[in-house]
Amino acid sequence: MATRKAAAKPNVSKDELLHYYREMLLIRRFEEKAGQLYGMGLIGGFCHLYIGQEAVVVGLEAAAEEGDKRVTSYRDHGHMLACGMDPRGVMAELTGREGGYSRGKGGSMHMFSREKHFYGGHGIVGAQVPIGAGLAMADKYLGNDRVTFTYFGDGAANQGQVYETYNMAELWDLPVVFVIENNQYAMGTSVKRATKSMTLYERGVAYGIPGEQVDGMDVLAVKAAGEKAVAHCRAGKGPYILEVMTYRYRGHSMSDPAKYRTREEVQEMREKRDAIEHVRTMLLTGKHASEDDLKAIDKEIKDIVNQAAEFAKESPEPALAELWTDIYADALPQGEAH
Amino acid sequence: MATEVLMPALSPTMEEGTLAKWLVKEGDTVSSGDILAEIETDKATMEFEAVDEGIVGKILIAEGTEGVKVNTPIAVLVEEGEDAEAAASSAPAPSAAPAANGHDPAPAAAKAPVASVEVRETLIPEGTEMVTTTVREALRDAMAEEMRRDGKVFVMGEEVAEYQGAYKITQGLLDEFGARRVIDTPITEHGFAGIGVGAAFGGTRPIVEFMTFNFAMQAIDHIINSAAKTLYMSGGQMGCPIVFRGPNGAAARVGAQHSQDYGAWYAQIPGLKVVQPYSAADAKGLLKTAIRDPNPVIFLENEILYGRSFEVPKLEDWTVPFGKARIWREGTDVTLVSWGIGMQYALEAADKLAEEGVSAEVIDLRTLRPLDYDTVIASVKKTNRCVTIEEGFPVCSVGNHLSAYIMTHAFDWLDAPVLNCTGKDVPMPYAANLEKHALLTTAEVIEAVKQVTYR
Numbered sequence: 001m002a003t004r005k006a007a008a009k010p011n012v013s014k015d016e017l018l019h020y021y022r023e024m025l026l027i028r029r030f031e032e033k034a035g036q037l038y039g040m041g042l043i044g045g046f047c048h049l050y051i052g053q054e055a056v057v058v059g060l061e062a063a064a065e066e067g068d069k070r071v072t073s074y075r076d077h078g079h080m081l082a083c084g085m086d087p088r089g090v091m092a093e094l095t096g097r098e099g100g101y102s103r104g105k106g107g108s109m110h111m112f113s114r115e116k117h118f119y120g121g122h123g124i125v126g127a128q129v130p131i132g133a134g135l136a137m138a139d140k141y142l143g144n145d146r147v148t149f150t151y152f153g154d155g156a157a158n159q160g161q162v163y164e165t166y167n168m169a170e171l172w173d174l175p176v177v178f179v180i181e182n183n184q185y186a187m188g189t190s191v192k193r194a195t196k197s198m199t200l201y202e203r204g205v206a207y208g209i210p211g212e213q214v215d216g217m218d219v220l221a222v223k224a225a226g227e228k229a230v231a232h233c234r235a236g237k238g239p240y241i242l243e244v245m246t247y248r249y250r251g252h253s254m255s256d257p258a259k260y261r262t263r264e265e266v267q268e269m270r271e272k273r274d275a276i277e278h279v280r281t282m283l284l285t286g287k288h289a290s291e292d293d294l295k296a297i298d299k300e301i302k303d304i305v306n307q308a309a310e311f312a313k314e315s316p317e318p319a320l321a322e323l324w325t326d327i328y329a330d331a332l333p334q335g336e337a338h
Numbered sequence: 339m340a341t342e343v344l345m346p347a348l349s350p351t352m353e354e355g356t357l358a359k360w361l362v363k364e365g366d367t368v369s370s371g372d373i374l375a376e377i378e379t380d381k382a383t384m385e386f387e388a389v390d391e392g393i394v395g396k397i398l399i400a401e402g403t404e405g406v407k408v409n410t411p412i413a414v415l416v417e418e419g420e421d422a423e424a425a426a427s428s429a430p431a432p433s434a435a436p437a438a439n440g441h442d443p444a445p446a447a448a449k450a451p452v453a454s455v456e457v458r459e460t461l462i463p464e465g466t467e468m469v470t471t472t473v474r475e476a477l478r479d480a481m482a483e484e485m486r487r488d489g490k491v492f493v494m495g496e497e498v499a500e501y502q503g504a505y506k507i508t509q510g511l512l513d514e515f516g517a518r519r520v521i522d523t524p525i526t527e528h529g530f531a532g533i534g535v536g537a538a539f540g541g542t543r544p545i546v547e548f549m550t551f552n553f554a555m556q557a558i559d560h561i562i563n564s565a566a567k568t569l570y571m572s573g574g575q576m577g578c579p580i581v582f583r584g585p586n587g588a589a590a591r592v593g594a595q596h597s598q599d600y601g602a603w604y605a606q607i608p609g610l611k612v613v614q615p616y617s618a619a620d621a622k623g624l625l626k627t628a629i630r631d632p633n634p635v636i637f638l639e640n641e642i643l644y645g646r647s648f649e650v651p652k653l654e655d656w657t658v659p660f661g662k663a664r665i666w667r668e669g670t671d672v673t674l675v676s677w678g679i680g681m682q683y684a685l686e687a688a689d690k691l692a693e694e695g696v697s698a699e700v701i702d703l704r705t706l707r708p709l710d711y712d713t714v715i716a717s718v719k720k721t722n723r724c725v726t727i728e729e730g731f732p733v734c735s736v737g738n739h740l741s742a743y744i745m746t747h748a749f750d751w752l753d754a755p756v757l758n759c760t761g762k763d764v765p766m767p768y769a770a771n772l773e774k775h776a777l778l779t780t781a782e783v784i785e786a787v788k789q790v791t792y793r
Binding site for chain 1: 490492518523524526528529530531532533534535536537538539540541542559560563564568569570571572573574575576577579608609611632633
């Protein structure tokens, strides 16, 4: 675990801190609710929770501009909430209902929002990496001044296609930020059991791509690194790698007993390194908010999540006719840049 | 004693080439390994080395000559003091030169430069000028026309730009469209297929060339999981308008890893469209349709067909719709269903069967997905017999699928079981005699027809 670097001493406003607090709390409460609904049998299949990693997407979204794109793996709920997708639509997709982002046809691992420039939600480990570079290639080709955030884990970092993509992304100066969310376990295999080259961002050196390691439990540090990476890409200098050191508190998926690590290890991360607690402390010690203020926010978030869960339960299952739709496009979807 | 130097075959499918440049002149002494000339094949410009030693007595074919057939004498080597003029007329052709290249023309590659059967396309207005065009040129023209029409269309792949295409399909495109739109990739199929898919999601219209579809197996996860399924998984939000194209199937003497027909594999996948053209007119019209299609399209070409010539209508915007079979030949006794290179066996068999008084109707499916079931069923209801012809493996073949479909929809019209002619159920062998046996033959098609017509 990277040590917490002296994150640019809080030249950070009250509003900004409150925003991070709210956003990260939304993801955590949403995921806790999803875990609950899974336990009730309302969500099926695979369900990978983002609890513990919230500061990664919230910090990077703070560095993004309107129109920037993002793509990630199957642990995608946090990314969708952080880029502004409606929690009701995300939760209803988890329950496989008509009101879900993919009308119930994608599920937890396969969700998209063209409106919010969220390009999935991909179920094959590592496949989103060339796709992210391709999105950046399209922006460069079309002359859009946009950056694509391509998220993947420490597990995907050992996939061959990642390095094929590094090579081409640097060769063609593609505006893509590769974000390695290093939560230290690829399902049950710790990083040190999967590789001897454990500083994953350094692998970019072989392709000429600059990068750095970032404390992923510190939202301000993530944001600062994100801004640096984005500036590099937008200046036409090609890709940038951020290895964001983070930790997932829950198992790989709902069915993972997580026997590969000790309870103490998890407990220590939760107690000493929690990203939400970190911001909460800053808000309180900086006298930006009172306990009551934060309680009010907690309640507000809880309501949003409860509403999402209600919507996801009440939304009907998709009509059977949906089985046969969206296999082929007759024309390109609305909003397509054609 | 004088030795003739023959035009070499420098690629598995080369039938003729251009003698681009002589690097020796008459009177020069050469020894084994010296470079004699530069020869342009259907794929590349190659240096041609001397095998024997001697003095260049006479150059028979001037540099710059195009269309020099393989095995044509191009020069004569003489010994010290020998008369070149006399030698040229009497020199025996050494068998060693061409054989050294291991060239054994595919049975397919041997004949029929121009298809003898008249192209009947309802979409061609009367009086349209027809231009003799190779499949290679037709494919290039289709890409060039679509790139002129739509700035979002670009082509990427290995050797597509500066090399002018490994099989010269993209010849000239770099000059016209520049490096922004004709993009050389490193040898990295998995990666660039995924990048192509992302670029399609991002609002462009990529054409991804695979040097051959054998290499696309490295990329098949992106073709199927990323390209074909995303529209469905996104509830219709995100389409993937992309063309994956390149040569597919057996070429000649390239062995098991370079000789597979993937038509049946891709035809199984909902979300893909699968095109496998035979003629140049269809290659052009279908590729233009593929580039405009908002879905991922697998476009399966064939190396042996690249150099074949067909009549292509000279029209400003010639397109061929997907899912419409072409009836190349009408008949009454049996229906032959094929596509891609299988069509040459079907058409050859139909010619020979006609001599024996059997009237075969020959259907070219042109696209495997969507598949024109109606045309097949209508024909079977007329002829009551059907033989399918494809180059791919026999198990779970397209022919198997058609047989099941015909059984379900025209059972009462059948007077014989539907037979499937396919390649053999073996990895493609290298040895010339074994390869010949592994491939489909016209004789097998004729035999199948005799079986179903009880002759």
